[in-house]
Amino acid sequence: MANPSSAPVSIRGPITHVIFDMDGLLLDTEKFYTEVQELILARYNKTFDWSLKAKMMGKKAIEAARIFVEETGISDSLSAEQFLVEREEMLRKLFPTSELLPGVSRLIRHLHAKGIPMALATGSHRRHFELKTQRHGEIFSLMRHHVLGDDPEVKQGKPAPDVFLAAAKRFEGGPVDPSKTLVFEDAPSGVLAAKTAGMFVVMVPDPRLDKSFQESADQVLNTLLDFNPSIWGLPPFEDNGN
Numbered sequence: 330m331a332n333p334s335s336a337p338v339s340i341r342g343p344i345t346h347v348i349f350d351m352d353g354l355l356l357d358t359e360k361f362y363t364e365v366q367e368l369i370l371a372r373y374n375k376t377f378d379w380s381l382k383a384k385m386m387g388k389k390a391i392e393a394a395r396i397f398v399e400e401t402g403i404s405d406s407l408s409a410e411q412f413l414v415e416r417e418e419m420l421r422k423l424f425p426t427s428e429l430l431p432g433v434s435r436l437i438r439h440l441h442a443k444g445i446p447m448a449l450a451t452g453s454h455r456r457h458f459e460l461k462t463q464r465h466g467e468i469f470s471l472m473r474h475h476v477l478g479d480d481p482e483v484k485q486g487k488p489a490p491d492v493f494l495a496a497a498k499r500f501e502g503g504p505v506d507p508s509k510t511l512v513f514e515d516a517p518s519g520v521l522a523a524k525t526a527g528m529f530v531v532m533v534p535d536p537r538l539d540k541s542f543q544e545s546a547d548q549v550l551n552t553l554l555d556f557n558p559s560i561w562g563l564p565p566f567e568d569n570g571n
């Protein structure tokens with residue numbers, strides 16, 4: 330059950346390994362998907378809403394595309410594959426402008442300095458990952474490995490646990506114990522994937538998502554700036570006494 334960030338929580342873990350989602354958690358890229366999907370739907374006199382967004386986010390591109398054309402009722406006019414081609418040109422221009430979300434740099438640098446092994450587990454495929462991270466190479470290099478949506482071991486996207494299980498397996502001495510692994514996620518599908526993998530999950534949701542999606546998370550934060558490592562048995566920050 331989720332705990333609001335302000336509520337006292339007992340120590341869980343202790344956590345030895347951390348896995349980060351990317352889109353909407355480390356990078357502010359979810360807004361690009363929203364913008365492009367709104368534009369495409371407007372051509373069909375339809376509007377994009379957050380219940381559809383919740384179903385798409387975190388998923389592999391083709392999985393999200395199928396949901397988009399089917400749920401909006403435009404699949405007779407636009408196939409999932411055509412949708413991906415149509416949005417690609419716009420996304421290719423937007424992704425290189427991606428920015429880190431609040432608290433990302435501080436948290437990743439802290440965990441790296443303390444020797445906590447970190448990995449990335451994203452639904453994004455290699456080509457989009459390269460575009461999104463081109464200005465953030467240093468931060469992403471502090472993780473031990475990156476598991477991407479088009480990795481051969483990721484047979485199914487989130488909410489299947491594949492990407493998190495692959496990330497846990499690739500740590501030195503892996504697979505690491507899922508009950509000692511903490512995942513950071515923004516998407517409902519990602520939270521479910523991490524829980525299915527047996528891991529703890531901190532959710533940092535967009536406030537426009539329905540609150541019911543928070544129920545599966547172990548903790549819910551407004552931003553990563555609110556994360557208190559001590560609660561999870563991780564080394565405290567030294568800049569504010571947490």
Ligand SMILES: O=P(O)(O)OC[C@H](O)CO
Pocket residue numbers: 350351352353362385386387388389390450451452453454516519
């Ligand atoms: O949230 P991520 O990092 O798993 O990315 C998934 C999609 O590419 C965007 O929703």
Ligand SMILES: [Mg+2]
Pocket residue numbers: 350351352353354386387514515516519
């Ligand atoms: Mg995400």
